[in-house]
Amino acid sequence: MTKSERFSWFHFSSPNTFYPLAGTLQPWFAAIAALLCVVGLYISFFVAPTDAQQGEAYRIIFIHVPAAWMSMFLYLVMGFWSGVGLVLNTRLASMVATALAPTGAWFTFIALWTGALWGKPTWGTWWVWDARLTSELILLFLYIGFMALQAAIDDPRRADKAGAVLALVGVINVPIIYFSVKWWSTLHQGASVSMKSAPSMATTMLIGMLIMALGFWMYSIAAVLARVRCVILERERHTEWVMKEVGGQA
Amino acid sequence: MNWHSWSEFAAMGGYALYVWGSYSVTLVVLIGEIVALFMRRQGVIERLAKYYAAHRRNHETEA
Numbered sequence: 001m002t003k004s005e006r007f008s009w010f011h012f013s014s015p016n017t018f019y020p021l022a023g024t025l026q027p028w029f030a031a032i033a034a035l036l037c038v039v040g041l042y043i044s045f046f047v048a049p050t051d052a053q054q055g056e057a058y059r060i061i062f063i064h065v066p067a068a069w070m071s072m073f074l075y076l077v078m079g080f081w082s083g084v085g086l087v088l089n090t091r092l093a094s095m096v097a098t099a100l101a102p103t104g105a106w107f108t109f110i111a112l113w114t115g116a117l118w119g120k121p122t123w124g125t126w127w128v129w130d131a132r133l134t135s136e137l138i139l140l141f142l143y144i145g146f147m148a149l150q151a152a153i154d155d156p157r158r159a160d161k162a163g164a165v166l167a168l169v170g171v172i173n174v175p176i177i178y179f180s181v182k183w184w185s186t187l188h189q190g191a192s193v194s195m196k197s198a199p200s201m202a203t204t205m206l207i208g209m210l211i212m213a214l215g216f217w218m219y220s221i222a223a224v225l226a227r228v229r230c231v232i233l234e235r236e237r238h239t240e241w242v243m244k245e246v247g248g249q250a
Numbered sequence: 251m252n253w254h255s256w257s258e259f260a261a262m263g264g265y266a267l268y269v270w271g272s273y274s275v276t277l278v279v280l281i282g283e284i285v286a287l288f289m290r291r292q293g294v295i296e297r298l299a300k301y302y303a304a305h306r307r308n309h310e311t312e313a
Contacts, residue, residue, distance in 0.1 A: 034277070050252060060272045067276070070290035096252040106279050121268050219280065225296065226287045233294050246298045 015092050015232045016241045022225040029222035036215030042188060043208035051205075060118040061205070065192055066213035070113035070220055071139060072174050074104035078146070079171040080165035094160035095235065097167060099228035103220050105143035112136060123187055131180035132188035135173060143168040156235055 012018050044062035051058035079101040085094030115133065116126040128132065151153050153159035181190045192201060192209070201209075236242045253259040262269040 028282050046252060049254075050263065055265060058268050058270055059262070059265075063272060063276050064288040103283065106283055110276050110279055114277055117268045117272045121265055146265055223287060226291070230287070230290050233298060237298055242298070243302055246295050246302065 026225040033218035040212035048204045057121045064114040066216045067107045071108035082167040086164040095231045101222045109139040129187040131184040135177040
């Protein structure tokens with residue numbers, strides 16, 4: 001990495017330079033997300049065949065698994081930026097962590113909701129207190145706890161620090177969710193996709209699921225960029241550039 | 251092609267409640283988040299415009 005490249009990365013680590021960059025990138029991520037979801041939904045309903053065992057009920061997989069992946073992945077990303085904010089004391093990293101939480105919480109909710117609707121016809125129950133479901137519910141509480149804790153503290157820098165500690169402690173829950181189906185005997189099935197073995201599903205099913213996951217990922221980036229722009233405006237309101245941005249004269 | 255008619259598509263092999271219950275709620279959540287983000291942005295800009303205007307007025311009365 002050359003010196004000028006390194007400089008350019010640090011250049012965007014400040015809120016006033018990141019704000020316009022996020023504004024430029026956000027519509028692109030939104031457009032790619034929309035495109036991927038349309039293609040993914042088409043494959044999910046019109047290309048992927050009916051499942052031999054579960055009939056059409058299995059089609060819930062195309063949103064359930066991607067949402068569950070995003071719920072865990074966004075938490076790890078939130079934990080990472082929380083940690084960066086805590087250690088390096090950078091405002092922008094903490095703002096990104098704050099902006100990630102609601103989107104992560106919604107994906108956790110979607111994973112739980114679609115899981116319940118899938119569980120009823122296949123397991124005969126909406127909910128069981130098994131390790132996978134319970135740890136995913138705890139993930140939802142971690143997201144909600146993070147947001148509630150930050151909202152309860154008036155000083156934004158102290159809110160960042162308190163939230164970061166909670167987020168980092170909660171990171172331990174993510175591997176617990178992921179490996180829960182291996183470590184404990186659960187009603188939930190094992191991993192659909194793993195690095196070690198061939199996927200236990202038809203290729204078109206797998207492709208549909210991966211495209212939906214990519215679509216949810218791009219959606220998450222678009223949503224988080226939009227939200228972090230709001231957070232930046234709110235928290236940097238005392239600066240001259242925000243004043244100019246909002247249209248007030250200095 | 252999996253479906254011979256739209257009604258067959260809607261019925262989802264008898265699992266309509268579960269499949270459409272999943273997809274509709276997911277759609278509502280994602281669209282809801284997008285709308286909420288638009289509203290939040292507008293709200294922030296309006297609030298800040300008022301905040302700056304109030305600041306300017308204070309400044310003028312002081313001077």
